[in-house]
Amino acid sequence: MIAVQTEPFDPAALLARFSAGRTDCGAVVSFTGLARAATDGAEVSTLELDAYPGFTEAAIATMETEARERFAVKDLLIVHRHGPIGPGEAIVFVAGAAEHRRDAFEAVDYLMDRLKTQAPFWKKETGPDGDRWIEPRAPDYADAARWSPP
Amino acid sequence: MIAVQTEPFDPAALLARFSAGRTDCGAVVSFTGLARAATDGAEVSTLELDAYPGFTEAAIATMETEARERFAVKDLLIVHRHGPIGPGEAIVFVAGAAEHRRDAFEAVDYLMDRLKTQAPFWKKETGPDGDRWIEPRAPDYADAARWSPP
Amino acid sequence: MALKVLLMGRLRDVAGWRERRLEPVPATLSALRDVLAREDAALGEALLGMGVQAAVNKALTRGDPALAAGDEIAFLPPMSGG
Amino acid sequence: MALKVLLMGRLRDVAGWRERRLEPVPATLSALRDVLAREDAALGEALLGMGVQAAVNKALTRGDPALAAGDEIAFLPPMSGG
Numbered sequence: 042m043i044a045v046q047t048e049p050f051d052p053a054a055l056l057a058r059f060s061a062g063r064t065d066c067g068a069v070v071s072f073t074g075l076a077r078a079a080t081d082g083a084e085v086s087t088l089e090l091d092a093y094p095g096f097t098e099a100a101i102a103t104m105e106t107e108a109r110e111r112f113a114v115k116d117l118l119i120v121h122r123h124g125p126i127g128p129g130e131a132i133v134f135v136a137g138a139a140e141h142r143r144d145a146f147e148a149v150d151y152l153m154d155r156l157k158t159q160a161p162f163w164k165k166e167t168g169p170d171g172d173r174w175i176e177p178r179a180p181d182y183a184d185a186a187r188w189s190p191p
Numbered sequence: 192m193i194a195v196q197t198e199p200f201d202p203a204a205l206l207a208r209f210s211a212g213r214t215d216c217g218a219v220v221s222f223t224g225l226a227r228a229a230t231d232g233a234e235v236s237t238l239e240l241d242a243y244p245g246f247t248e249a250a251i252a253t254m255e256t257e258a259r260e261r262f263a264v265k266d267l268l269i270v271h272r273h274g275p276i277g278p279g280e281a282i283v284f285v286a287g288a289a290e291h292r293r294d295a296f297e298a299v300d301y302l303m304d305r306l307k308t309q310a311p312f313w314k315k316e317t318g319p320d321g322d323r324w325i326e327p328r329a330p331d332y333a334d335a336a337r338w339s340p341p
Numbered sequence: 342m343a344l345k346v347l348l349m350g351r352l353r354d355v356a357g358w359r360e361r362r363l364e365p366v367p368a369t370l371s372a373l374r375d376v377l378a379r380e381d382a383a384l385g386e387a388l389l390g391m392g393v394q395a396a397v398n399k400a401l402t403r404g405d406p407a408l409a410a411g412d413e414i415a416f417l418p419p420m421s422g423g
Numbered sequence: 424m425a426l427k428v429l430l431m432g433r434l435r436d437v438a439g440w441r442e443r444r445l446e447p448v449p450a451t452l453s454a455l456r457d458v459l460a461r462e463d464a465a466l467g468e469a470l471l472g473m474g475v476q477a478a479v480n481k482a483l484t485r486g487d488p489a490l491a492a493g494d495e496i497a498f499l500p501p502m503s504g505g
Contacts, residue, residue, distance in 0.1 A: 160422025163350030310504025
């Protein structure tokens with residue numbers, strides 16, 4: 042399941058709902074991406090993400106489908122926020138449930154690499170030193186290149 | 192922080208507490224290990240873990256220290272249950288917080304590999320077909336061997 | 342019917358707009374880029390910048406597709422979620 | 424003072440006990456194994472099984488350490504958490 046929304050969300054509540062009643066899965070892995078109060082020493086008061094409605098959801102749905110084909114997961118959840126986000130708030134939550142832990146770890150790791158480099162969002166940090174647009178870092182591209190092409 | 196306990200715990204509540212107020216970390220990864228209702232097709236009614244009080248906590252504390260030395264994490268949490276555990280209940284919860292996601296992923300992945308092959312617990316599954324002791328599987332040893340010696 | 346043109350991310354700051362209707366409809370994507378560049382050289386340069394992609398009707402495009410009235414064209418700088 | 428001997432995991436099922444005090448105190452770990460094996464051949468064999476380790480006073484041990492009154496010896500089959 043995927044959700045792209047401007048409303049804040051609670052990663053713990055998402056994990057509780059995602060894990061509830063799973064007696065067929067030994068492993069649940071979750072990733073929570075939080076907005077930081079500073080990047081490379083520069084204070085950040087707000088992070089603002091733009092999405093491209095329709096296009097963004099479709100791209101993330103494709104990533105989820107490809108992750109399900111690639112890894113033996115029973116279930117996946119991706120929740121991604123856009124709009125203005127304050128420091129300490131959750132930007133993204135990805136969870137994977139699998140019978141064995143390696144599939145759960147790899148599916149979540151893979152989805153985060155894809156999201157970081159290919160999810161249609163554009164991020165601007167606003168702080169006392171002005172605005173700056175954030176694009177993927179070199180390690181993000183290197184991480185994404187670890188996975189073979191689909 | 193580590194806890195070894197017989198009391199059930201709520202992974203979502205642990206994640207909420209672990210993530211609260213983090214404005215210095217972009218990434219929180221969690222792993223929840225759940226008791227399955229069946230292993231290799233054989234029904235499991237109860238999983239029972241024995242610990243060796245004192246020895247078990249010390250071994251897990253060493254693993255946590257080594258993970259902190261190995262990865263750039265801001266914080267780690269390991270909660271491990273022992274005693275009888277019913278299907279769908281959480282056995283272990285590991286969380287890692289880091290500035291960048293790779294460190295958080297690797298620290299939690301590493302700790303799970305260590306816990307699966309080296310944490311002083313002994314596991315017995317009880318089901319309609321009798322009892323069986325569970326020891327690490329070949330993939331568990333292979334996973335643990337991915338990490339260089341300390 | 343006009344063309345709908347969308348700018349995302351830093352292209353919005355460069356151009357000072359996010360969305361506009363354009364008439365007459367340029368024949369191709371490269372012709373559209375030329376029209377925009379003639380009006381605003383800085384935007385024209387930004388549209389050719391590293392990693393900027395285009396989507397026609399919400400599908401990423403390569404090459405130089407023909408455009409038609411009613412199409413929605415979006416210019417997308419490097420994407421980054423998470 | 425006696426020796427305290429603990430069995431973990433499947434060794435408990437083999438022996439039918441989890442903990443006992445042993446007197447007189449065998450001089451070494453291998454002497455302790457011999458004493459236990461003379462009483463219970465199945466346990467003796469299990470103690471030499473693949474991956475069974477011993478801890479003296481809650482520290483893993485290798486080789487054949489000397490034992491003293493008051494020591495706590497635990498025999499540990501392959502461990503598995505998580």
